[in-house]
Amino acid sequence: MPKNPEHYRAMQLEKPGEPLRKIAQSISELHSNEIFVEILACGVCRTDLHILDGEIQATTYPIVPGHEVVGRVLAIGNEVRGFTLDERIGIPWLGHSCGHCSYCKDGRENLCDHPEFTGCTRDGGYASHIIANAQYCFAIPERFSDAEAAPLLCAGLIGWRAMRMTGTAQKIGFYGFGASAHIMAQIATWQGREIYAFTQPGDTERQAFARDLGCVWVGGSDEAAPHELDAVIIFAPVGSLVPAALKAVRKGGAVVCAGIHMSDIPGFPYADLWGERSIVSVANLTREDGTEFLAAADKSGIIPTVETYPLSQANKVLKRLRDGQIDGAAVLVPTLDA
C-alpha cells in the first residue's frame, strides 16, 4: 500500500439531512480481489441528493457518497486480473453482486438480492482514495478527460439502459435535461433518433442547451410535443410527469422512469395506459451495460459538458445541483484543493 495516509481525505455523510464533513480517511487492508485507487474525478449524481435526504433505503450511514469515480490504480490485490498499476479506471454504482441469486444467474445482476453499491453501502468517490472490487471496474476510453469520463459512469450508463428499454423507438421524449439526458441526447442523435426535450416550464436556458446538443424539439413539461412520441424517458424525480408522459406516447409506447427515486405518481384514467402503453423503471446497471455503453460513448464522439469543483466544495455543488444550476454534470476533483 502507498505510504502517505496522512493525505487521505473524504467528504462523509454522518446521517441524512446533515452537510458532508471533511474527514481523514482510513484505508483498510486490500482484499485479493480489490484495487486501491487514487481518485482523479468523481461525478455528482442526483442519487447523491437522495442519499443526503435519506430517500434510498439501502444506504448505510455514515457513508462517503460518489459513484461516478475515475481514478488511477495504485495497488492491486493478488487475484486481480485485467488491470495494471497506474491504469486509469472507472468505478460505477454497482460495487458487487452475489453471483448466485436467481437474478445474477439470469444475467440480471442489476437486480441482485445481495448487492453492494458504491457511495451507498460501501464508501464512494467523494474522497482522495478508494478501494474497489476490481471485477466491477471498467477501463476508461482515452478520448475522455478525467472529468468528462466521470458522468459516463452513472448518468451515461443508466441513461443507456433506459434508452435500451425504448427498443427501436425513433421519436423519444426526455423529461428533465440534466447530466444523464445531456449525454443521452448526444448518443441518441448519433444513433439517428430524434429527441424531444421537456424542461421545467420557462427554463429557456436549459432548452437552448438541449437544442445545442441536437434535440429536434424543446419545450416545457407543460407543453405538448408536436406529434405523438414512440417512447419517453423521465429523468426528473417527479411522479406527476408519468401521467403526462403517458399522454404523449403512442399506442405500444413505453414510459421509462430512469431515476432511483421519484415522488408519488398521481392517479390517471386507465384509458391513458390502454393501447399496450407501458410504464417501467430502470434499476442499477450490469457490467455488460457498462462495457457496451463505454464503447458506444467512445465511438460516438460525444463530449459530456462538465463543471469541475474542488472536493472540499461538495456541499456547495450538491446545493447547486438541487437548485438546478448545473448545465451538464458537476464533477469533484480532489487535486483542485491543493
Ligand SMILES: [Zn+2]
Ligand atoms: Zn445476486
Ligand SMILES: [Zn+2]
Ligand atoms: Zn448516479
